[in-house]
Amino acid sequence: HFISSKTMSGHLGFPMPEDYPDYPSNKQIFEYIKSFAEHYGLLQHIRFQTKVAQIEFKEGLWLIQGEDAHGERFSDESRWLVCASGTNWYKHQPTLKGQENFTGEVLHSVDYHDPQSLKGQNVLVVGAGNSGVDIACDAAYMADNAYISLRRGYHFVPKHIFGMPADVFGAQSDWMPIKLSQLVFGGLLRMLNGDLTRLGLQKPDHKVLSSHPILNTQILHYLQHGDIKAMPDIEYLDGN
Known part of the structure; x- marks a missing residue:
């Protein structure tokens, strides 16, 4: 969602x-x-399922050559060219100490497709980006044991505040100066979520709205019910 x-x-x-x-x-x-x-x-x-093989700028025009889904070559020209290749297909992940001897499976979130793959597993999700937290919620109810490892503390924002979506609520209060917003919103989160260190999460080292928040309170639900456990940063991997 x-x-x-x-x-x-x-x-x-x-x-x-x-x-x-x-x-x-x-x-x-x-x-x-x-x-x-x-x-x-x-x-x-729009030409779908198309491979762009060559782009050349010549006499004020972009000349584009490629191959369609049927393997047929094509050539187009245009005044404008927007390259929006994105980065979703390229994995970016650190190499952890001891990883070469790790006997478990290391899976990047881009390769995760099905909660069923977590069934019966011991799962440690590394990082609390929104994708990681979503996968951690799947692990909480599918895996035999589920953990989430965080290097730092985060602010967890409910998807609804006073019955309205959080971004709608935020848009209605965007007239506030940022420092006042941080004061009001930070106090509101403390009132709604309480002290998250009680769940094993680290205390945030930054003010709310100064960094990308985690828009997910489902993870707090699973932490409160013991279906997933919060862990600190990984030092090294050893065996399994």
């Missing part, structure tokens, strides 16, 4: 459907993007 609400995530002039939940699923987001493309006639200008 999205970590931003349907209210704040739709394109200008093309809001997400009213019957969508506050936080749409990945399938609903996909359907929304398709409907946007169809509504504005974009599909006729």
Whole structure:
């Protein structure tokens, strides 16, 4: 599910459907993007499943050559070129001390697809990015034993505050100066979540809104029920 609400995530002039939940699923987001493309006639200008082999700038135009899904070569020219390759397909992960002798499996989040793969396993999720926390929640109810390792403390923001999505609530208070927002919002989180060090989490070393927050309180639910345990940073790996 999205970590931003349907209210704040739709394109200008093309809001997400009213019957969508506050936080749409990945399938609903996909359907929304398709409907946007169809509504504005974009599909006729898009070539899918296409490999770009060569790009050249010549006499004020971009010359683009490539190969389509059927292996046929094509050549296009355009005044504009936007390269938005992203980084989602390339793993970025540290090498941990002792990893060469580790007998367990090391899996990057980009290769994680199915909670069933965690069934019967001892799972340690490293890091509290939003993807990591989501996977940790899967591990909490699927794995035999589940742990999450953090190097630092984070602020955990509920997806709903006073019954409204957190980003909608934030947008209504964006008139506040940042220091006042940090004071008010920080106090609100302490009131809602309490002292998270009681769950084994580290105390945040930064003020709320000064770093990307974790928009997930499901992880707190599992920590409070003992379905997952918080651990500090990893020093080294040894055996299994």
